[in-house]
Amino acid sequence: MSDGAPPAVAAVDWGTTRMRVWLLDNGGNILGERRSDEGMLSAAGTGFEKVLERHLAELGAARDLPVIICGMAGARQGWLEAPYAQTPAALGEVLAGAVRIPGIARDVRIVPGISQNDKASPDVMRGEETQLAGIGTLRGPGTHTVCMPGTHSKWVQVSDGVVSGFGTWMTGELYSVIARESVLKHSLGGGALAFSSRSEAFAEAVREGLSDPAALTSRLFGIRAGSLLHKLASQDAAARLSGLLIGGEVASARLRFSVGGSPVILVGSGLMYDLYATALDAAGIASTQADADEAVRHGLFEAAKHCGMVH
Amino acid sequence: MSDGAPPAVAAVDWGTTRMRVWLLDNGGNILGERRSDEGMLSAAGTGFEKVLERHLAELGAARDLPVIICGMAGARQGWLEAPYAQTPAALGEVLAGAVRIPGIARDVRIVPGISQNDKASPDVMRGEETQLAGIGTLRGPGTHTVCMPGTHSKWVQVSDGVVSGFGTWMTGELYSVIARESVLKHSLGGGALAFSSRSEAFAEAVREGLSDPAALTSRLFGIRAGSLLHKLASQDAAARLSGLLIGGEVASARLRFSVGGSPVILVGSGLMYDLYATALDAAGIASTQADADEAVRHGLFEAAKHCGMVH
Numbered sequence: 001m002s003d004g005a006p007p008a009v010a011a012v013d014w015g016t017t018r019m020r021v022w023l024l025d026n027g028g029n030i031l032g033e034r035r036s037d038e039g040m041l042s043a044a045g046t047g048f049e050k051v052l053e054r055h056l057a058e059l060g061a062a063r064d065l066p067v068i069i070c071g072m073a074g075a076r077q078g079w080l081e082a083p084y085a086q087t088p089a090a091l092g093e094v095l096a097g098a099v100r101i102p103g104i105a106r107d108v109r110i111v112p113g114i115s116q117n118d119k120a121s122p123d124v125m126r127g128e129e130t131q132l133a134g135i136g137t138l139r140g141p142g143t144h145t146v147c148m149p150g151t152h153s154k155w156v157q158v159s160d161g162v163v164s165g166f167g168t169w170m171t172g173e174l175y176s177v178i179a180r181e182s183v184l185k186h187s188l189g190g191g192a193l194a195f196s197s198r199s200e201a202f203a204e205a206v207r208e209g210l211s212d213p214a215a216l217t218s219r220l221f222g223i224r225a226g227s228l229l230h231k232l233a234s235q236d237a238a239a240r241l242s243g244l245l246i247g248g249e250v251a252s253a254r255l256r257f258s259v260g261g262s263p264v265i266l267v268g269s270g271l272m273y274d275l276y277a278t279a280l281d282a283a284g285i286a287s288t289q290a291d292a293d294e295a296v297r298h299g300l301f302e303a304a305k306h307c308g309m310v311h
Numbered sequence: 312m313s314d315g316a317p318p319a320v321a322a323v324d325w326g327t328t329r330m331r332v333w334l335l336d337n338g339g340n341i342l343g344e345r346r347s348d349e350g351m352l353s354a355a356g357t358g359f360e361k362v363l364e365r366h367l368a369e370l371g372a373a374r375d376l377p378v379i380i381c382g383m384a385g386a387r388q389g390w391l392e393a394p395y396a397q398t399p400a401a402l403g404e405v406l407a408g409a410v411r412i413p414g415i416a417r418d419v420r421i422v423p424g425i426s427q428n429d430k431a432s433p434d435v436m437r438g439e440e441t442q443l444a445g446i447g448t449l450r451g452p453g454t455h456t457v458c459m460p461g462t463h464s465k466w467v468q469v470s471d472g473v474v475s476g477f478g479t480w481m482t483g484e485l486y487s488v489i490a491r492e493s494v495l496k497h498s499l500g501g502g503a504l505a506f507s508s509r510s511e512a513f514a515e516a517v518r519e520g521l522s523d524p525a526a527l528t529s530r531l532f533g534i535r536a537g538s539l540l541h542k543l544a545s546q547d548a549a550a551r552l553s554g555l556l557i558g559g560e561v562a563s564a565r566l567r568f569s570v571g572g573s574p575v576i577l578v579g580s581g582l583m584y585d586l587y588a589t590a591l592d593a594a595g596i597a598s599t600q601a602d603a604d605e606a607v608r609h610g611l612f613e614a615a616k617h618c619g620m621v622h
Contacts, residue, residue: 181488183463248527249528252525
């Protein structure tokens with residue numbers, strides 16, 4: 001916290017299902033914070049401006065406080081489409097390209113996502129570009145590989161502050177739909193991630209995913225057979241599903257991106273960070289941690305500076 | 312149809328969501344047939360005996376006509392658990408091991424499934440063993456690989472009438488849950504298999520699945536990105552999802568089973584057969600067709616003979 005400095009900008013991370021609002025002073029320090037489930041899907045019904053203004057009012061923000069937003073609020077189904085910057089995309093330019101919402105008094109801008117338009121591996125990100133920009137190392141010289149676990153995990157190559165290429169693995173979403181909707185639901189008992197990164201079942205599945213990622217869709221059924229034949233416990237079944245998917249992701253990403261120079265920057269915290277750190281370690285890939293919340297907040301503050309909202 | 316021969320046995324293929332009943336004479340010829348949605352899940356509520364007797368009555372079957380059943384009716388959640396035969400499993404012995412339902416007057420027996428109990432690749436089948444037994448080639452000498460597409464695709468190695476090993480790929484179920492429940496639903500528009508096996512999008516995705524099966528969970532997201540960036544049509548998106556999954560299955564199965572001696576026996580009909588035949592062809596694997604309905608009916612009739620129900 002700063003010593004009584006006034007708010008300089010409101011920073012909003014507005015995802016598909018959740019949003020977070022921070023009030024920041026002109027040094028980027030946190031003066032207030034709100035979290036809500038009013039993500040893009042919900043806010044599209046209520047109205048984005050209405051949702052935002054209510055949170056700002058609760059935080060006591062002035063009527064002319066500028067607002068910088070990243071994430072799905074900038075998608076076609078969002079508040080205003082912020083057209084993608086294309087790879088190779090300089091992070092500074094992406095931030096400076098934030099699009100202003102027209103027709104309202106307050107200065108509200110949305111950071112664009114990044115697209116990769118080549119036909120062989122089309123891909124898109126929205127929100128991750130701001131996290132990347134918030135990791136100081138990535139704005140400096142050198143080539144880095146970043147792993148951003150999540151519903152749609154991203155692996156990103158950044159060279160001298162420029163996003164040169166990236167890929168998305170549907171790891172988190174596949175875990176969720178397979179655990180909830182497939183025959184494996186009978187083996188997983190709800191599918192909660194009720195295991196630790198030190199689970200032997202997770203470690204074993206990671207090794208299998210790393211060594212033979214092509215066998216994924218077959219090994220998945222082995223979880224069901226394992227619970228029928230060997231009474232595989234539900235938490236071990238969940239650990240196996242997670243391990244196979246994460247191990248397979250790491251095996252596939254390391255083939256696609258040059259991994260092995262500087263350590264992979266692993267963006268996350270809590271269990272998800274631990275699981276990926278364990279998997280990277282099993283693959284012999286060195287990694288360093290970057291906190292996701294901090295990264296997006298720093299990135300939003302950088303964007304506010306690039307747009308001239310904060311001086 | 313035979314010339315007025317009386318029914319010798321009723322043959323029932325009783326799966327998870329559907330059932331079929333045939334009246335057969337002592338040459339295995341069809342005298343009557345019924346299909347229904349009263350699969351195991353539904354019949355477990357209504358009562359298996361009640362459902363069966365109603366269909367037999369509709370077909371005019373005598374009260375003492377014996378009945379042979381295969382499929383999920385023999386699962387733990389089914390009518391009566393028919394414990395798995397274990398690999399290596401001689402098909403003739405599996406059929407002869409059909410379990411009689413106790414406590415009812417009619418002679419009703421359920422063919423057991425087959426399990427593969429090794430810890431590295433635990434697996435189970437119920438119903439497919441009867442299809443396998445119904446394919447004449449497989450009861451004779453020689454080593455054959457069988458591909459049985461479906462919700463849970465099976466690849467089976469059969470040597471001299473003995474199932475030596477098999478694997479399950481969750482191809483059909485993954486297609487369905489990903490098309491209905493994941494972010495790809497926005498790209499697939501319902502997810503119906505509204506494309507032909509001659510679709511160029513399918514062929515291209517099969518080639519990608521065959522050459523780089525490890526990249527599956529990443530290429531899946533490429534379907535979403537492709538529809539956002541390149542306006543990929545929904546039928547092409549569906550064809551890509553199917554092609555990636557089937558191509559990946561074939562790539563993985565060929566690594567696990569010796570494919571290349573005699574042609575793979577591909578069990579199926581209609582679009583599903585065409586899609587797999589196209590994928591096997593793209594992989595340079597020769598195949599011959601076996602009809603799934605005919606195979607299960609022949610297998611059930613063989614089981615009735617092995618159990619002494621038909622002479």
